[in-house]
Amino acid sequence: MRDRRSERNAATRAEILEAAWALVREEGPAGLSLRDLGRRVGMRAQSLYSYFDSKHAIYDALFAQGCRELLDRLAAARFSDDPAEALRQGLRLWVAFASEDPARYQLLFQRTIPGFEPSPQSYALAVEALDGAKAQLAALGLTEPRHLDLTTAVVAGLVAQQHANDPTGDRWIRLVDEAIDMLMDHLKPRRRRR
Amino acid sequence: MRDRRSERNAATRAEILEAAWALVREEGPAGLSLRDLGRRVGMRAQSLYSYFDSKHAIYDALFAQGCRELLDRLAAARFSDDPAEALRQGLRLWVAFASEDPARYQLLFQRTIPGFEPSPQSYALAVEALDGAKAQLAALGLTEPRHLDLTTAVVAGLVAQQHANDPTGDRWIRLVDEAIDMLMDHLKPRRRRR
DNA sequence: GTCTATATCCAGATAGAC
DNA sequence: GTCTATCTGGATATAGAC
Numbered sequence: 001m002r003d004r005r006s007e008r009n010a011a012t013r014a015e016i017l018e019a020a021w022a023l024v025r026e027e028g029p030a031g032l033s034l035r036d037l038g039r040r041v042g043m044r045a046q047s048l049y050s051y052f053d054s055k056h057a058i059y060d061a062l063f064a065q066g067c068r069e070l071l072d073r074l075a076a077a078r079f080s081d082d083p084a085e086a087l088r089q090g091l092r093l094w095v096a097f098a099s100e101d102p103a104r105y106q107l108l109f110q111r112t113i114p115g116f117e118p119s120p121q122s123y124a125l126a127v128e129a130l131d132g133a134k135a136q137l138a139a140l141g142l143t144e145p146r147h148l149d150l151t152t153a154v155v156a157g158l159v160a161q162q163h164a165n166d167p168t169g170d171r172w173i174r175l176v177d178e179a180i181d182m183l184m185d186h187l188k189p190r191r192r193r194r
Numbered sequence: 195m196r197d198r199r200s201e202r203n204a205a206t207r208a209e210i211l212e213a214a215w216a217l218v219r220e221e222g223p224a225g226l227s228l229r230d231l232g233r234r235v236g237m238r239a240q241s242l243y244s245y246f247d248s249k250h251a252i253y254d255a256l257f258a259q260g261c262r263e264l265l266d267r268l269a270a271a272r273f274s275d276d277p278a279e280a281l282r283q284g285l286r287l288w289v290a291f292a293s294e295d296p297a298r299y300q301l302l303f304q305r306t307i308p309g310f311e312p313s314p315q316s317y318a319l320a321v322e323a324l325d326g327a328k329a330q331l332a333a334l335g336l337t338e339p340r341h342l343d344l345t346t347a348v349v350a351g352l353v354a355q356q357h358a359n360d361p362t363g364d365r366w367i368r369l370v371d372e373a374i375d376m377l378m379d380h381l382k383p384r385r386r387r388r
Numbered sequence: 389g390t391c392t393a394t395a396t397c398c399a400g401a402t403a404g405a406c
Numbered sequence: 407g408t409c410t411a412t413c414t415g416g417a418t419a420t421a422g423a424c
């Protein structure tokens with residue numbers, strides 16, 4: 001039969017994580033404090049330890065949630081049958097995901113919280129998301145490491161510049177289609193240079 | 195006549211900044227503490243206030259030093275007379291500078307220290323460095339904002355991926371020449387697409 | 389210029405009553 | 407499961423003696 005107690009516990013955990021996201025968006029991932037977090041959910045900071053073993057465990061849960069959100073969107077996207085168009089759609093989705101929430105991007109893709117590393121289970125989710133992009137490249141015959149690395153670099157560069165130098169605008173984000181053109185023209189095996 | 199007192203003061207300031215760089219490299223820019231810094235130079239943390247008005251003033255001095263280092267290297271470089279080759283050399287220099295010291299890169303080009311913004315004087319140095327790249331692009335007829343923005347995005351992307359995912363290796367950095375090829379082929383006005 | 393002493397505030401985490 | 411109380415340690419910064 002249903003375990004009402006553990007259901008309630010899970011609901012509270014979810015509520016705590018939701019409040020944590022809000023704080024992380026306001027102060028940045030490194031600025032999260034258990035005091036503030038407790039206050040948000042109407043608890044003393046110490047009581048959070050009934051739900052999470054440590055502050056790092058909270059970060060880890062946020063990391064996993066962020067990855068799952070990305071995986072969900074990738075799964076929900078209806079990609080074109082044309083591999084080139086599908087890749088383009090996939091990269092647009094990554095850029096949109098990464099640029100819409102700087103704090104989440106920082107938590108998932110940069111190393112900005114001193115001492116925090118995601119658990120293997122959580123990290124596996126991030127790898128899974130990247131595997132999607134890898135497969136889309138492979139469908140175009142782009143299977144060398146440098147193909148993926150150059151692709152991730154271009155995407156990461158647009159997002160990094162956007163966040164650092166124009167956080168409220170779209171100065172770099174709007175270049176995404178041009179950047180993808182550039183990338184695909186360059187990587188296309190048929191017109192390989194050098 | 196020489197002011198031995200102020201010479202000594204300047205020497206101590208320089209020593210403090212050197213120790214600050216070491217700490218920042220070890221702990222990241224956000225991890226710098228005045229206690230540790232004082233200990234490194236054989237002082238109590240409070241005594242540092244004789245040399246700098248605040249912790250932010252120390253960050254600002256580091257920021258300015260980092261910019262000057264980059265400007266010095268740009269000034270010392272002997273660039274080719276061929277504008278395309280000169281740009282290539284310039285971008286290689288940026289990538290080398292940014293990748294050799296992650297902490298300095300973070301301090302200069304990312305917004306990672308809560309509450310810190312460089313003073314106008316210091317920021318002007320960063321702008322000056324970027325103007326160099328802008329001029330090199332202009333020498334190739336690339337004067338639109340998107341030309342510079344795409345260029346900085348590619349450079350920033352390589353460096354960001356390098357630091358975040360392969361901090362001790364060269365997995366992305368070694369792609370710099372290929373990335374520059376890609377960029378220049380794409381931006382070259384003579385073969386403009388779209 | 390450097391020290392001691394101190395102010396003020398914050399952090400993460402644990403013990404134990406209820 | 408939540409609380410009070412507490413531990414331990416950290417931070418930046420100021421006042422004033424020497």
